[in-house]
Amino acid sequence: MLEAVDLSCERGGRTLFSGLSFTLAPGQALLVTGPNGAGKTSLLRILCGLSPPFTGEVRWRGQGLAAAADRLRGALFYLGHHNGIKDELTALENLHINATLAGDALSEEAARAALAGMGLVGREDLPAKTLSQGQRRRVALARLLVSHAPLWVLDEPLTALDSRAAALIESRLVAHLAEGGLVVLTTHQPIDLPEIALRRLTLGEA
Amino acid sequence: MRIFFTLVRRDLLVAYRRRMDVLVSLIFFVIVVSLFPLGVGPERETLRLIAPGVVWVAALLSAMLALPRLFAADHQDGTLEQMLLAPFPLSAIVLAKVLAHWLVSGLPLAFMAPVLGLQFDLPTSALLVLLASLLLGTPALSLIGAIGAALTLGLRGGGVLLSLLVLPLYIPVLIFGAGAVETTMMGMTPEGHLSLLGAFLILAVLATPFVAAAALRIALE
Amino acid sequence: MKINWFKSASPATFYPLAGRMIPWFSTAAALLCAVGLYVSFFLAPTDATQGEAYRIIFIHVPAAWMSMFIYLVMAFWAGIGLAFNTRLSSMMAQALAPTGAMFTFVALWTGALWGKPTWGTWWVWDARLTSELILLFLYLGYLALTAAIDDTRRADKAGAILALVGAVNVPIIYFSVQWWNTLHQGASVSLTRAPSMARIMLIGMLLMGLAAWMYSIAAALSRVRLIILEREKNTAWVREVLEREA
Numbered sequence: 001m002l003e004a005v006d007l008s009c010e011r012g013g014r015t016l017f018s019g020l021s022f023t024l025a026p027g028q029a030l031l032v033t034g035p036n037g038a039g040k041t042s043l044l045r046i047l048c049g050l051s052p053p054f055t056g057e058v059r060w061r062g063q064g065l066a067a068a069a070d071r072l073r074g075a076l077f078y079l080g081h082h083n084g085i086k087d088e089l090t091a092l093e094n095l096h097i098n099a100t101l102a103g104d105a106l107s108e109e110a111a112r113a114a115l116a117g118m119g120l121v122g123r124e125d126l127p128a129k130t131l132s133q134g135q136r137r138r139v140a141l142a143r144l145l146v147s148h149a150p151l152w153v154l155d156e157p158l159t160a161l162d163s164r165a166a167a168l169i170e171s172r173l174v175a176h177l178a179e180g181g182l183v184v185l186t187t188h189q190p191i192d193l194p195e196i197a198l199r200r201l202t203l204g205e206a
Numbered sequence: 207m208r209i210f211f212t213l214v215r216r217d218l219l220v221a222y223r224r225r226m227d228v229l230v231s232l233i234f235f236v237i238v239v240s241l242f243p244l245g246v247g248p249e250r251e252t253l254r255l256i257a258p259g260v261v262w263v264a265a266l267l268s269a270m271l272a273l274p275r276l277f278a279a280d281h282q283d284g285t286l287e288q289m290l291l292a293p294f295p296l297s298a299i300v301l302a303k304v305l306a307h308w309l310v311s312g313l314p315l316a317f318m319a320p321v322l323g324l325q326f327d328l329p330t331s332a333l334l335v336l337l338a339s340l341l342l343g344t345p346a347l348s349l350i351g352a353i354g355a356a357l358t359l360g361l362r363g364g365g366v367l368l369s370l371l372v373l374p375l376y377i378p379v380l381i382f383g384a385g386a387v388e389t390t391m392m393g394m395t396p397e398g399h400l401s402l403l404g405a406f407l408i409l410a411v412l413a414t415p416f417v418a419a420a421a422l423r424i425a426l427e
Numbered sequence: 428m429k430i431n432w433f434k435s436a437s438p439a440t441f442y443p444l445a446g447r448m449i450p451w452f453s454t455a456a457a458l459l460c461a462v463g464l465y466v467s468f469f470l471a472p473t474d475a476t477q478g479e480a481y482r483i484i485f486i487h488v489p490a491a492w493m494s495m496f497i498y499l500v501m502a503f504w505a506g507i508g509l510a511f512n513t514r515l516s517s518m519m520a521q522a523l524a525p526t527g528a529m530f531t532f533v534a535l536w537t538g539a540l541w542g543k544p545t546w547g548t549w550w551v552w553d554a555r556l557t558s559e560l561i562l563l564f565l566y567l568g569y570l571a572l573t574a575a576i577d578d579t580r581r582a583d584k585a586g587a588i589l590a591l592v593g594a595v596n597v598p599i600i601y602f603s604v605q606w607w608n609t610l611h612q613g614a615s616v617s618l619t620r621a622p623s624m625a626r627i628m629l630i631g632m633l634l635m636g637l638a639a640w641m642y643s644i645a646a647a648l649s650r651v652r653l654i655i656l657e658r659e660k661n662t663a664w665v666r667e668v669l670e671r672e673a
Binding site for chain 2: 048049050051052070073074076078080081082083084085086087088089093097098100101102103127
């Protein structure tokens with residue numbers, strides 16, 4: 001359902017990658033690896049429709065992004081390098097607002113449960129700026145736990161997580177894939193996903 | 207609709223928890239207006255003559271100072287990116303943010319102005335028209351400024367560059383805003399000026415959100 | 428000659444094409460300028476009220492025309508580049524901006540030089556000069572914005588939005604300044620009140636205007652060639668060109 005057709009990307013006059021094509025079907029996860037600066041983040045942003053590719057096209061459910069960007073946005077959950085949460089708001093407020101923006105309904109219990117799952121019990125009602133960097137990242141990941149979007153595009157979701165939180169995210173990913181969702185993610189660390197669902201893409205090879 | 211108001215409330219909440227930032231532009235407004243008598247001399251006639259222009263220019267500058275706040279913080283923490291990916295028209299998001307921004311920076315400015323006008327010995331009729339002109343003008347300034355803020359997002363030298371881009375576009379609002387007060391002081395009706403300001407505002411509300419949205423997408427490419 | 432637009436729209440094809448066109452335009456500019464100056468300074472009669480000093484309008488008016496015209500052309504090309512994602516159009520817009528700004532500057536200076544002997548003041552806040560000043564700010568804003576953005580694609584697109592917004596605002600600004608001007612003074616001093624035009628004067632201004640136009644095209648083409656070289660420096664054909672010219 002997610003297709004990349006002959007994508008190429010240029011940054012600062014350099015071609016990061018070219019001729020990149022793949023098809024990702026429901027239940028599949030695309031694992032993008034490669035050294036820093038190889039264009040992993042750029043690729044993810046192109047897949048989300050944030051940046052236009054230099055050449056080529058991205059298609060969601062058969063329609064090119066140029067025409068059907070709205071459809072993709074309604075189905076997308078993106079977690080980039082930034083957390084996408086406001087420091088002045090509490091973890092709970094952040095979750096609720098992000099859910100509203102995504103068009104999801106989010107109950108108070110579900111929000112608290114997600115935060116508890118990420119190990120943030122007792123910190124839900126504090127402004128995010130009082131949390132550590134790692135805790136803020138976990139608030140951002142809590143958004144993942146309550147997302148209903150079919151396509152997840154995640155840029156290094158497991159970085160700086162302890163093993164328990166990492167395991168929780170992994171199990172959520174597996175469940176998402178089992179439900180027919182799609183995942184595109186980059187990571188520097190080993191990740192435990194069913195081999196049958198996993199597709200690999202390595203950037204930055206000469 | 208619900209998303210629109212959630213966004214407005216969110217921005218108001220964030221601004222409330224960063225109260226000092228908001229107050230700073232208001233204080234700037236007061237200081238700049240007070241500088242003019244110090245520069246020009248306390249002669250009452252002169253002050254009364256320059257008052258509409260002075261208050262309006264100071265309002266313009268304060269509005270401009272507050273503009274980077276519109277998108278910069280959201281850009282830095284990634285929430286702006288999330289807004290670009292929301293299944294909701296970006297132009298509506300921009301409108302919501304500008305509304306919240308105006309409520310905390312433009313609106314207080316407009317109400318502060320008549321108080322400052324007293325320092326310049328303006329008659330009551332002029333003070334009322336000053337308020338009205340700013341109530342109509344400051345939202346237009348915020349809307350037009352949003353385009354500049356979006357274009358200069360994340361650039362070095364942002365604030366000054368923003369002023370260069372936005373001030374020429376502010377000139378029509380300035381002319382009719384200050385002009386409304388001046389006409390009142392000359393004993394004529396400010397209706398023409400105020401209706402033109404109203405027309406600018408309507409035009410701005412209809413057109414600028416789309417342009418600012420396009421500029422935001424370009425800035426985040 | 429059938430012009431293949433899409434082929435000539437590629438920087439690689441346009442580069443040599445522009446190179447061949449430039450000498451034609453510069454020659455035309457020089458010739459028109461020579462004739463125009465002759466007409467302006469020798470053939471046009473001395474003005475009854477303003478004496479010889481009025482002759483500065485033969486530079487002032489064409490410069491003002493070009494400053495406005497170039498802004499619109501620049502906004503047009505920038506808009507095309509934004510809408511169709513064509514690289515050459517955006518490069519053309521960037522090439523035009525400095526020339527346009529220059530003409531605006533010239534118009535302002537010659538306006539001041541006209542005002543001094545004629546009305547005893549270096550600057551007059553009449554509607555036209557003030558609008559010209561604001562136009563200069565619009566040009567400077569475009570140049571500053573495009574210079575501040577490192578990524579050329581973002582610079583082109585952001586510049587295009589700014590240029591288009593500016594172009595839409597120019598009539599609004601002009602109208603407002605007109606209103607402001609009539610509100611505030613009896614308009615006794617006005618640069619719009621040029622001496623009544625003898626036909627020969629009009630011809631002089633038109634010749635200078637055409638000269639300015641030819642010059643602008645030549646200047647823009649030269650500048651766009653430089654921009655092409657800079658932006659396409661990683662391609663093979665540019666490396667060949669640079670080697671040849673070394």
